[in-house]
Amino acid sequence: METLWFCLVAVMLAAYVVFDGFDIGAGIIHMYVARTNDERRQVLLSIGPVWDGNEVWLLAAGGTLYFAFPPLYSSSFSGFYLPLMIVLWLLILRGVAIEFRNHIDSRVWQPLWDRVFAGASALLAIFFGAALGNVVRGVPIDDTGFFFLPLWTNFQPGSNAGILDWYTIPVGLTAFATLAVHGGFWVALKTVGAVQLRSRTAALSLWWTLTGLTVLVTGLSFWIQPHLAERFGQQPWGFLFPAIALAGLLGIRLYGNRENDLGAFLASSTFIVGMLTSAAFGLFPYVLPAQPDATHTLTIYNSAASDYGLKIGLAWWIPGMMLVAGYFFFTYRHFAGKIPVDQKY
Numbered sequence: 001m002e003t004l005w006f007c008l009v010a011v012m013l014a015a016y017v018v019f020d021g022f023d024i025g026a027g028i029i030h031m032y033v034a035r036t037n038d039e040r041r042q043v044l045l046s047i048g049p050v051w052d053g054n055e056v057w058l059l060a061a062g063g064t065l066y067f068a069f070p071p072l073y074s075s076s077f078s079g080f081y082l083p084l085m086i087v088l089w090l091l092i093l094r095g096v097a098i099e100f101r102n103h104i105d106s107r108v109w110q111p112l113w114d115r116v117f118a119g120a121s122a123l124l125a126i127f128f129g130a131a132l133g134n135v136v137r138g139v140p141i142d143d144t145g146f147f148f149l150p151l152w153t154n155f156q157p158g159s160n161a162g163i164l165d166w167y168t169i170p171v172g173l174t175a176f177a178t179l180a181v182h183g184g185f186w187v188a189l190k191t192v193g194a195v196q197l198r199s200r201t202a203a204l205s206l207w208w209t210l211t212g213l214t215v216l217v218t219g220l221s222f223w224i225q226p227h228l229a230e231r232f233g234q235q236p237w238g239f240l241f242p243a244i245a246l247a248g249l250l251g252i253r254l255y256g257n258r259e260n261d262l263g264a265f266l267a268s269s270t271f272i273v274g275m276l277t278s279a280a281f282g283l284f285p286y287v288l289p290a291q292p293d294a295t296h297t298l299t300i301y302n303s304a305a306s307d308y309g310l311k312i313g314l315a316w317w318i319p320g321m322m323l324v325a326g327y328f329f330f331t332y333r334h335f336a337g338k339i340p341v342d343q344k345y
Contacts (some may be wrong), residue, residue, distance in 0.1 A: 001310040002300040005068040006287070009061055010280040016057035017128075017276060018182075018269045019328075023047035023054060025183015027094060027121025028176070028191070031114060033187060033198040035109055040114055042339055044098060046190035049335040051098065055091070055322060069304040070286050071145055079139060080131065080148040083163050086208070087127050093120040122176060129175025133168030136225050136279060137161070138291030139297065157224060169225050172212040177309050178272060181206050181252060185265040187331075190339050196261075204256045211249060214275075221279075225289065228282035238281045245274025 034040040065073045097117035138157045148197045152162035185204030188196045251267030291294035
């Protein structure tokens with residue numbers, strides 16, 4: 001049961017990054033790809049019907065951690081308290097910017113919220129990436145199972161680590177580039193004219209940066225977390241996940257050059273899933289590595305709830321996820337196609 005719930009949490013987190021990732025990416029690029037008020041409305045309309053629903057996956061993953069791995073939830077939500085509060089405020093600012101933008105027709109009001117939307121989206125991508133970097137790198141968990149990380153210290157990993165260091169910053173930048181490419185092809189898929197062209201061009205231009213950062217972060221990850229090499233060495237079939245990521249990365253370029261926006265968007269989704277599943281496979285059975293004392297590491301075995309609780313939770317999780325899947329299918333089917341240029345938001 002512990003392994004099953006580890007996989008389910010990984011799937012929900014991957015779903016969150018794929019779905020909410022494209023509207024975060026749309027926020028990152030929208031100040032560049034949209035030059036006029038009408039063009040910015042097109043970008044917002046491309047995510048308008050779905051952006052808030054996409055965050056359901058984040059709530060579902062957090063709720064699952066709460067009952068499936070209580071010690072992990074307790075330890076991580078206290079240790080990462082500062083970045084979690086920052087992420088919460090960034091999520092709030094994004095939502096407020098989207099909803100408030102069109103309340104007042106003003107040369108000051110709308111540009112203000114456009115910049116808040118762009119800035120909050122960019123920082124959110126970086127902080128989400130840095131959070132993943134912290135999980136891969138490890139945190140200074142003590143013998144009681146708790147820790148606390150400031151935003152930064154000396155930018156070095158170890159017992160005095162902060163959220164940001166020389167490893168987690170490149171991971172955050174990789175997340176920024178990934179979501180910008182992902183969002184670029186989503187906007188290109190949903191819009192027409194100049195916005196579509198600029199979005200596709202921006203995504204393709206960032207592909208080279210994304211490729212370089214992916215190679216860099218992959219090498220740094222294996223260097224800073226020896227368990228990754230150990231895990232892939234013991235289970236070579238796990239290289240299937242990096243292969244999926246590589247196929248997605250190449251597919252982005254291939255479909256993007258052919259102006260196949262749907263293919264490029266699906267390829268970027270494949271890349272995201274491949275990268276996240278590679279990290280999950282490499283860390284297994286760890287859920288929160290300890291550094292520098294690995295004996296305090298939280299695993300699926302020492303942080304899982306009772307077997308009875310996991311079984312009862314699965315009985316509730318399945319119908320709940322079926323409802324979510326049905327809602328997503330209806331929403332995306334109903335709002336499929338290009339955004340009408342004259343549609344009001």
